């Protein structure tokens with residue numbers, strides 16, 4: 069048997085492919101078999117798993133450090149937990165002629181086994197079983213003739229795989245597809261060129277080669293700099309990188325703008341960037357472990373009259389049709405089929421629950437694919453959360469021809485009074501509950517996180533059916549289905565268009581972040597749509613607070629805010645609470661900006677650091693002027709100056725508030 073395995077391995081190398089071998093059985097048995105294989109087949113045998121294994125071993129969360137490197141053979145240990153993004157990433161590091169050996173529990177008991185990975189994609193403190201994912205994964209394996217499954221108490225059998233043609237690895241010179249595109253780019257009239265491809269097709273290398281051969285200047289931008297290493301290596305000295313937010317804020321000019329992973333940048337930002345350069349080359353992955361964006365990039369492209377769209381289809385580091393790449397893509401739903409069907413016709417709206425992964429898997433698969441084609445951040449973590457995490461809810465709009473819209477919501481809130489107050493004062497920040505906690509931590513309602521909310525995490529409507537009222541109808545459906553909830557909420561990267569949508573869905577703006585996200589170039593906005601009297605009260609209170617603070621926030625946010633102007637400068641009771649929570653507890657500075665500005669209008673003291681910071685003098689400058697060691701020391705002094713001002717205004721009220729907020733840390 070081992071001889072046959074060695075012969076097959078040699079053939080895989082010749083054919084430029086890699087394969088998955090699953091060993092399913094009791095913990096000790098499967099490890100023993102994997103070790104025996106390792107002894108027979110020479111190679112690196114990198115092992116990835118949460119429990120220590122003989123070297124070379126790496127826990128899943130440290131694998132990112134090894135990306136970019138290549139290995140011959142690897143083992144992934146999924147006996148206790150299955151970090152599927154690490155599994156996919158490991159597959160991506162394997163050279164032609166490699167085996168990826170996957171250890172799993174026996175398949176009949178696996179669905180009931182607690183999965184340690186659940187701690188990453190849920191707020192649970194204990195691992196729990198993830199049956200929907202396990203069933204889906206095992207079904208995918210069973211349907212794949214190229215994957216080998218070795219079950220305990222059964223012999224290892226190797227099917228007779230048909231022969232493939234010989235493979236020739238890339239050598240650093242442009243591959244045929246790359247060369248053809250480079251020729252087009254070299255002789256390109258002004259306009260936009262978009263290159264889309266699946267992972268590992270040589271897009272980044274192509275962009276780098278283009279920069280190197282360029283008779284002019286280029287600026288590279290991308291949501292994450294680390295992702296541009298390959299491009300930098302192929303570009304050589306001409307490589308010049310600027311993050312999207314920095315580029316937007318600058319006056320930089322060049323002959324070419326190169327945007328890596330363009331779909332990860334919101335269309336309005338991308339459009340502003342592209343408009344500044346005579347020529348732009350946009351690249352984007354249409355499948356991957358970090359999500360996609362094909363449909364929405366295409367929609368963006370439709371706005372440009374002179375646009376060329378090109379694709380790279382052949383993998384570089386292994387042969388086309390590699391069985392390992394194919395099974396990973398199947399299992400993690402990387403293929404983006406959401407746009408191949410046009411969902412014309414009358415629509416039905418329906419709630420969808422997680423058991424649909426068992427009863428009607430095609431529907432949630434299509435929903436996941438539509439959501440990931442619209443949201444670049446969708447990752448295998450989301451797939452696992454969607455399938456098995458508690459508190460998830462879904463709705464869809466579909467016609468006989470296919471899926472037109474998908475909505476994903478998650479339950480939030482319901483924290484105890486004391487915990488919510490502690491979050492408000494900045495003492496605690498438990499995991500999860502994004503909007504519910506943010507309302508408490510950044511808003512003006514200490515009990516905000518006690519209410520029950522349901523947050524829209526993702527919504528997407530098929531590009532061919534947008535502006536047809538489907539998004540609005542999905543939200544209306546969710547509202548009727550949200551029994552027992554005080555409000556629906558959403559957190560999104562603010563653009564005027566998207567805000568218009570949420571406004572039309574009946575949402576009220578309650579918070580806007582003070583920094584542009586470097587990756588998207590947008591401010592994070594949060595909005596609520598109340599469902600109960602308590603929800604109404606919270607929404608009205610937070611909206612009013614945001615309006616009161618609007619003029620002060622405007623100094624921090626260079627985006628026109630859709631808020632009525634308020635000139636209220638009185639220090640209210642709420643202001644006293646917030647100021648005390650900043651001065652005497654741990655509330656963040658930015659959450660108290662409005663109250664702090666009103667405080668300064670009401671006291672005569674000099675308070676140089678506070679006044680300086682509120683006038684947006686930089687932290688570094690203030691630290692330098694005051695001889696402080698850094699941001700932490702500055703924050704302590706800002707809190708002290710606030711305390712001083714409160715004492716000067718009303719010493720007994722200040723002391724009383726101090727006692728109250730300081731009690732919030734003990735519960």
Ligand SMILES: CC(=O)SCCNC(=O)CCNC(=O)[C@H](O)C(C)(C)COP(=O)(O)OP(=O)(O)OC[C@H]1O[C@@H](n2cnc3c(N)ncnc32)[C@H](O)[C@@H]1OP(=O)(O)O
Nearest residue numbers: 526527528529534535536537538539540560565568569572
């Ligand atoms: C948490 C999150 O998911 S935030 C991200 C939201 N999702 C995305 O951005 C993915 C890509 N976009 C989409 O899938 C869709 O465009 C959605 C979900 C934003 C909107 O869905 P649609 O079905 O197109 O919206 P719908 O037709 O119901 O629009 C209702 C109203 O919102 C407003 N609106 C919707 N889209 C836009 C837009 N692009 N620009 C301006 N206003 C808009 C309009 O007022 C519209 O009414 P009108 O057409 O009568 O003027």
Ligand SMILES: Nc1ncnc2c1ncn2[C@@H]1O[C@H](COP(=O)(O)OP(=O)(O)OP(=O)(O)O)[C@@H](O)[C@H]1O
Nearest residue numbers: 238239240241243267268269270271272273298384
């Ligand atoms: N012509 C070439 N010769 C040799 N190696 C190449 C060539 N083109 C690309 N590569 C290598 O192949 C790998 C994949 O290429 P690249 O990173 O450009 O692909 P990509 O499509 O941008 O992938 P991803 O979507 O994963 O970022 C890289 O290791 C790169 O160095």
